[in-house]
Amino acid sequence: NAGVMQNPRHLVRxxxxxxxxxxxxxxxxxxxxxxxxxxxxxxxxMVYLQKENIIDESGMPKERFxxxxxxxxxxxxxxxxxxxGDSAAYFCASSPLGTGEETQxxxxxxxxxxx
Amino acid sequence: AQSVTQLDSQVPVFExxxxxxxxxxxxxxxxxxxxxxxxxxxxxxxxxxxLSGSTLVKGINGFEAEFNKSQTSFHLRKPSVHISDTxxxxxxxxxxxxxKYIFGTGTRLKVLA
Numbered sequence: 001n002a003g004v005m006q007n008p009r010h011l012v013r014x015x016x017x018x019x020x021x022x023x024x025x026x027x028x029x030x031x032x033x034x035x036x037x038x039x040x041x042x043x044x045x046m047v048y049l050q051k052e053n054i055i056d057e058s059g060m061p062k063e064r065f066x067x068x069x070x071x072x073x074x075x076x077x078x079x080x081x082x083x084x085g086d087s088a089a090y091f092c093a094s095s096p097l098g099t100g101e102e103t104q105x106x107x108x109x110x111x112x113x114x115x
Numbered sequence: 116a117q118s119v120t121q122l123d124s125q126v127p128v129f130e131x132x133x134x135x136x137x138x139x140x141x142x143x144x145x146x147x148x149x150x151x152x153x154x155x156x157x158x159x160x161x162x163x164x165x166l167s168g169s170t171l172v173k174g175i176n177g178f179e180a181e182f183n184k185s186q187t188s189f190h191l192r193k194p195s196v197h198i199s200d201t202x203x204x205x206x207x208x209x210x211x212x213x214x215k216y217i218f219g220t221g222t223r224l225k226v227l228a
Contacts, residue, residue: 043207
């Protein structure tokens with residue numbers, strides 16, 4: 001059973017460009033979470049999605065960031081007009097039911113570097 | 116509101132020595148507690164979790180943790196560490212009725228030969 005897949009693993013962008021990060025949840029999981037890990041910090045919740053629905057985006061910056069989880073295909077975290085402060089590791093996690101006691105299974109992350 | 120504190124940012128320890136990584140939390144709801152390990156440039160792997168029941172939880176790779184409600188702690192322990200345990204360890208809290216994990220800032224365990 002394949003785990004959570006994220007790609008690309010590493011992404012380099014220049015300031016002002018767009019970054020698209022993809023996440024395929026574990027088979028049978030319909031709940032996806034995105035977290036951001038800034039250098040030397042823990043992970044911070046960004047957004048929680050189910051298929052075709054954003055359930056909670058309270059951790060997302062108000063501008064330039066968006067997320068989707070379409071009926072078919074991976075979840076996408078999109079960052080428009082990237083700035084140096086967006087450099088971080090972005091982790092996706094998935095779970096089957098979306099309840100608090102579940103284990104969230106994490107992908108290997110996408111490490112974004114903005115030049 | 117929930118929060119997690121990992122007091123030690125780095126813990127050096129010699130191989131085969133015991134280690135304890137500290138985690139304290141605060142929460143207004145019933146908590147679920149997790150320890151994850153992150154090896155360099157990799158994702159997070161679950162070591163163990165506490166949902167309810169026995170306060171001593173055993174996980175993978177010989178780790179265990181004890182839930183102490185009165186001290187609001189969930190410290191991670193291993194009686195004898197290996198070089199391969201060198202990694203960053205994150206404590207996280209979830210709760211009944213919430214799907215969000217709140218992570219601590221991590222403890223970097225460095226096992227010395």
